[in-house]
Amino acid sequence: MAESQQSDSRKLLVKLRETLASASEGQERLDRITSLIAESLGVEVCSIYLFRDSETLELCATEGLRAEAVHQTRLRVGEGLVGRVARRGRPINTKNAPSERGFRYMPETGEEIYSSFLGVPIQRLGENLGVLVIQSRDEREYSADELYGLEVVAMVLAEMTELGAFVGEGEAMGALHQRPTTFTGGVGQEGAAEGHVWLHDPRVVVTNPVADDPEAEKIRLHEGIEQLRVSVDELLANTLTKDKDQMQVLEAYRMFANSKGWLRRMEEDIDRGLSAEAAVEKEQSAARARMSQVPDAYLRERLHDLDDLSNRLLRILTGQGKETGAELPENPILIATNIGPGELLEYGRGLRGIVLEEGSIASHAAIVARALAIPLIVQAGRISTEALNGDHILVDGEHGIVHLRPEETIVNAFRDKMAMEAAQQERYRSLRDKPAMGLCGTEVKLHMNAGLMADLPSLENSGAAGVGLFRTELQFLTVDRVPRRGDLAATYARVLDAAKGKRVVFRTLDIGSDKVLPYMNPLDEPNPALGWRAIRVGLDKPGVMRMQLQALIRAAAGRDLSVMFPFIAQTDEFRDAREMVLAELERERALGHILPEKTEIGAMLETPSMVFAPQHFYEMADFISIGGNDLKQFFFAADRENERVRRRYDTLNVSFLNLIEEIVTRCDAARTPLSFCGEDAGRPIEAVCFAALGVRHLSMRPASIGPVKHLIRRTNILELRDVIDEARLSGAQSVRPAVLEMLTRRKPAQSSVAV
Template sequence: GAPLLRGGRAIGVLVVQNRSERRYDDEEVEDIQTIAMVLAETVASGELLAQDELRDIEVAPHRPERLKGQRFAEGLAYGHVILHEAPVAPENLLAENQQVEEIRLREALIGLKANIDSILDGGQGKLAGLPFEVLETYRMFADDRGWNRSLEEAVRTGLTAEAAVDRVRNEHRARFAQARDPYIKERLHDFEDLANRLLRVLAGDKPGERDLPDDAILVARNLGPADLLEYPRHKLRGLLLEEGSAASHAAIVARALQIPCVGRVMGLRDRLSEGDLVIVDGETGEAYLRPRPDMLAAVQSRMQVRSARQAEFAKLRDVAAVTLDGTRITVLTNAGLAVDLENLDATGAEGIGLFRTEFQFMVSEELPRLTSQTALYSLVLDAAGDRPVTFRTLDVGGDKVLPYLETEREENPALGRRAIRLGLDRPGLLRLQLRALLTAAAGRELRVMFPMIATVDEFRAARELVDVECAWAKRRGRALPALLRVGAMIECPSLLWHLDALLPLTDFVSVGTNDLFQYMFAADRTNPLVSDRYDPLSPPALRALAEIQKKCADTGTPVSVCGELAGKPLEAFALLTLGYTRLSAPAGGVGPVKRMILSADLAAARRGMTNLLGSSAGSIRGELESLARKLNVTI
């Protein structure tokens, strides 16, 4: 017999028997398997038996499954699976009339671009406040001369318009498959999306006609940002992807639309069917297929708790972050895209403690021009108003690759030419960004800091470039910022022994705990095998943070923390006990951290922390939790 397989599970079996005992050869077995495959599709589509005939038939159980992936966009949702449209394959390959095919291709390209413009310029995109750079980049793909020219040349060889699109798509696949950089490979999905959309235009399909349930969970191998935008936002609860990365355009748009998204779920499409109930947990990077009633009830409870907490945090939006013993804490937020600016008002953050300028570079297919950079920085400053914004200069390299920057392949990019090292090696790149920042901040305050500073000389060299750009602007009579502050990121452990020399040269510093602890423990934070091996709430890590805070206090240097620790209540509680009073958290962490601050008595907490710092344990997380409970601190 041969099993009837559907969605990675058996829904039946095809049994073949012979009157007398005999051995079936390989060809016969293959034939039976083929018939079983067709039967499985027929049964699943309802063409073999009507639904009422299936009600009383006991089929193989649809067991719950836990699917492990990666977090692409935070949030929690459940609903019914909707499969994204499969790639379109051309039926006719050879053209009967070349001129007719050229006209069809030309008209289809016009229709494609009009369709994209309507999506990207329409109300859905504007209301969502989507990242401008992602959408403009996608529009650039459709206008790409090389892509259009390749399509036209393929038609001239005698292919139909559909076959020409398919050939060019395959050529792109082959070219991108040879790329080593994951970012470059991600752009293949945008071209795949465009090719499929163009094929649908050629087939006469109209977008937006699909009827969705009110609790749709979209499942796809991968998809482009325009395809995602075409689904009605009010019906889309979550997104599951078999491929992709957190840097893909679809993931960026999902985060902008606040759609929970889990990606890189291996074998996803083979394990589910349209209409299956599924839970998407963007907080853990997991999905639960065909969950049991108790699992669904637990998720519904979590969602209710989450909703209640969000309502509680919203009430704290305009409340000053002051501890019970009167210590004023400044709570800022992190940002990197235009859409993040909405979080300033939504969370009540007092400013942007870290604006990651590299995001604009990462979603662009070419080096952003001076005008483009200036426009973004002006937009950020306008949105912030009187609230401070700290811009971190370009931090690329390592796991953040720019395909248009020709760099040598490095064996260990996390320890290679990244961040300020790249900026100093290519000063023209850094100067262009500094010029854009100075121009955008003319007449107002500008705070700029340099990442990955490892030596005092590196900071001196970077600050000299600021002076050079200021002098350049003065010579041309251009307005400068009313107030200029230049700082350094402390994320290289080497600076712990250079603070006495560094701090007098800076206007402020910010501690990047993510990289600082990665290098301190020699554990790659992107490697799941070691990323959770060492707890940042360990005595060595906390003593290092305590030393930085003490040195800054002694020299009167303003200091903040902008790593993940600043956005988690327990970790932020530890930072407060060490003397930090300026925290920059992800938008989702502002409310929880502010609630913790309002419940804390730092005088008593600091005495407890002093005793814990002398421990030789690998982690004092449990002790800190006990201390917080003892002091009635809400974590």
């Protein structure tokens, strides 16, 4: 790159910095910037388009086009050449714009006399903020140096847009991070919360994108990279894994940290006039743009490694981020792209809510959030980009909606809703020690789901009859090596101690699918939910399962023990698992250890195949628990993590209720106790319908026990069964309308019951 070109670029950036630092309004700044760029680059037109909303670009300033078109000309993303730049996140450089595919003529701008066109995205960390365009009458393709220079200018504009330098009269010029914004996602854990944003990985704000002394900035860059390399070497030296694949990933991480090409590109950016941190961020934005275009999963993961390294380097250069020692705000609501269970447990119950850009309703984070009873929203768009630490935020975990910097009317309505729910919960607390008995005398036992010691106080507070499902995988997911048998036995013993004689059903390790252990090789399976998971892993790799069974037997130490195997799909799987328990009991007896007073061995019925299993299966199991979440998604062939289809199918669909009734009939014939475990067990309408079909044990999150008990005690379960049967005979697809009509007619006060 020629020294004169570097010098010209630096001069332009210095002039831009002076313009941006001037005490002027946003529109005036934009107008001066377009004139400055056009003059410096020797072109007749320079225009800046900014996003008015997520799908619309607005012409906010121009030098060369008609002034009356400013704030009037708008384009949809993908429309015209400007819209194509915004959609692709990549430049368009053409010497004859009207002949280009997708060109759109906008007569109000007067641009028809300009042939050449160069448009580059104004983007920060992969987020498109707008488009910067230069045009000339002459038919010419802009040089690589001109393109590079314009990208550097766009980088500075992105930083200043981020900092709110262009606030003005146009709606598209409103400062980022100031407008009220709403995000919609999936519900990982129900509940409502109001608080203030705490970013798990706060974005680094570059306040000095332009630098005067390139050599000093290069020294800063080299010092930062050296510090980064040392930290990566320490990460490799301290890693506990010896797994070949994981070591290869970490070595790739080190390779990026030592990449000469990465360093060279950042040095060129500095020569153009950027500061060290702005140069890092420019290359990071380019990598993120490439990441979104790469179909290969392996290459995307490597680009993600580079993204993570860039974040580390930015924190080193700016002193921002996790190392600042900032304290959590009052009523913190955690915002993150994603988060592991161990990191989430470190925050503990101090959080009021959690919002993730990624994640899933069955992820590790969701399991921990449910255990801690913290409202969780997953797949919430680009909220970590939009939110800033301390922002006011409302989390509606009932409908999967997040209000960031909400307007006063939204806040007031939300607080009214929370007050009503708090009053309702207070009424439910008065039912804690009363039985879940219908008006007809039918009693249903309500149990709670758990997975952490922190859950156990809810056993007494909620009035649960016991723990219908204790998820044992959390003890494996939150550490970086296989737990020791003695540690597991101590944990399980504390669980039984805390239960104070109430029944606890321990589900054996349910890993695989989306629950991959940190020290386990992840499998690239096309459909993990139907892949190598749960009992399939346990039977194929019996060492860990035997160790877990030994820990459970020793933890019981003379008390009753209930063990349940997940994801049984055929009778032999349960038979083999059951025999493994019996063998371990015999082994513990031979070693002289105290055996459980009574051992129950049960199965989770989560696959339609087991509904029609040989009757011997039902007779062999000491108890059966319907795993409603998986059974429902497999029955309807509807992925429960796919928002487009999971709400399409009603639990009270006649076909699904027929399936549940078949399970009830077969368990009754074998005299095998049956329970229903899953999200639907905690929904009052669904719960009373399951009870009407003959399910006498329901297991749910602790917060659902009150609402479910409240409705059961106000319902004649036998009459409800008649209503369900009548609706089924009528040919209705779902019994829900008939059930709601009965409950509303008989109990007008129940019209507010959640459906």
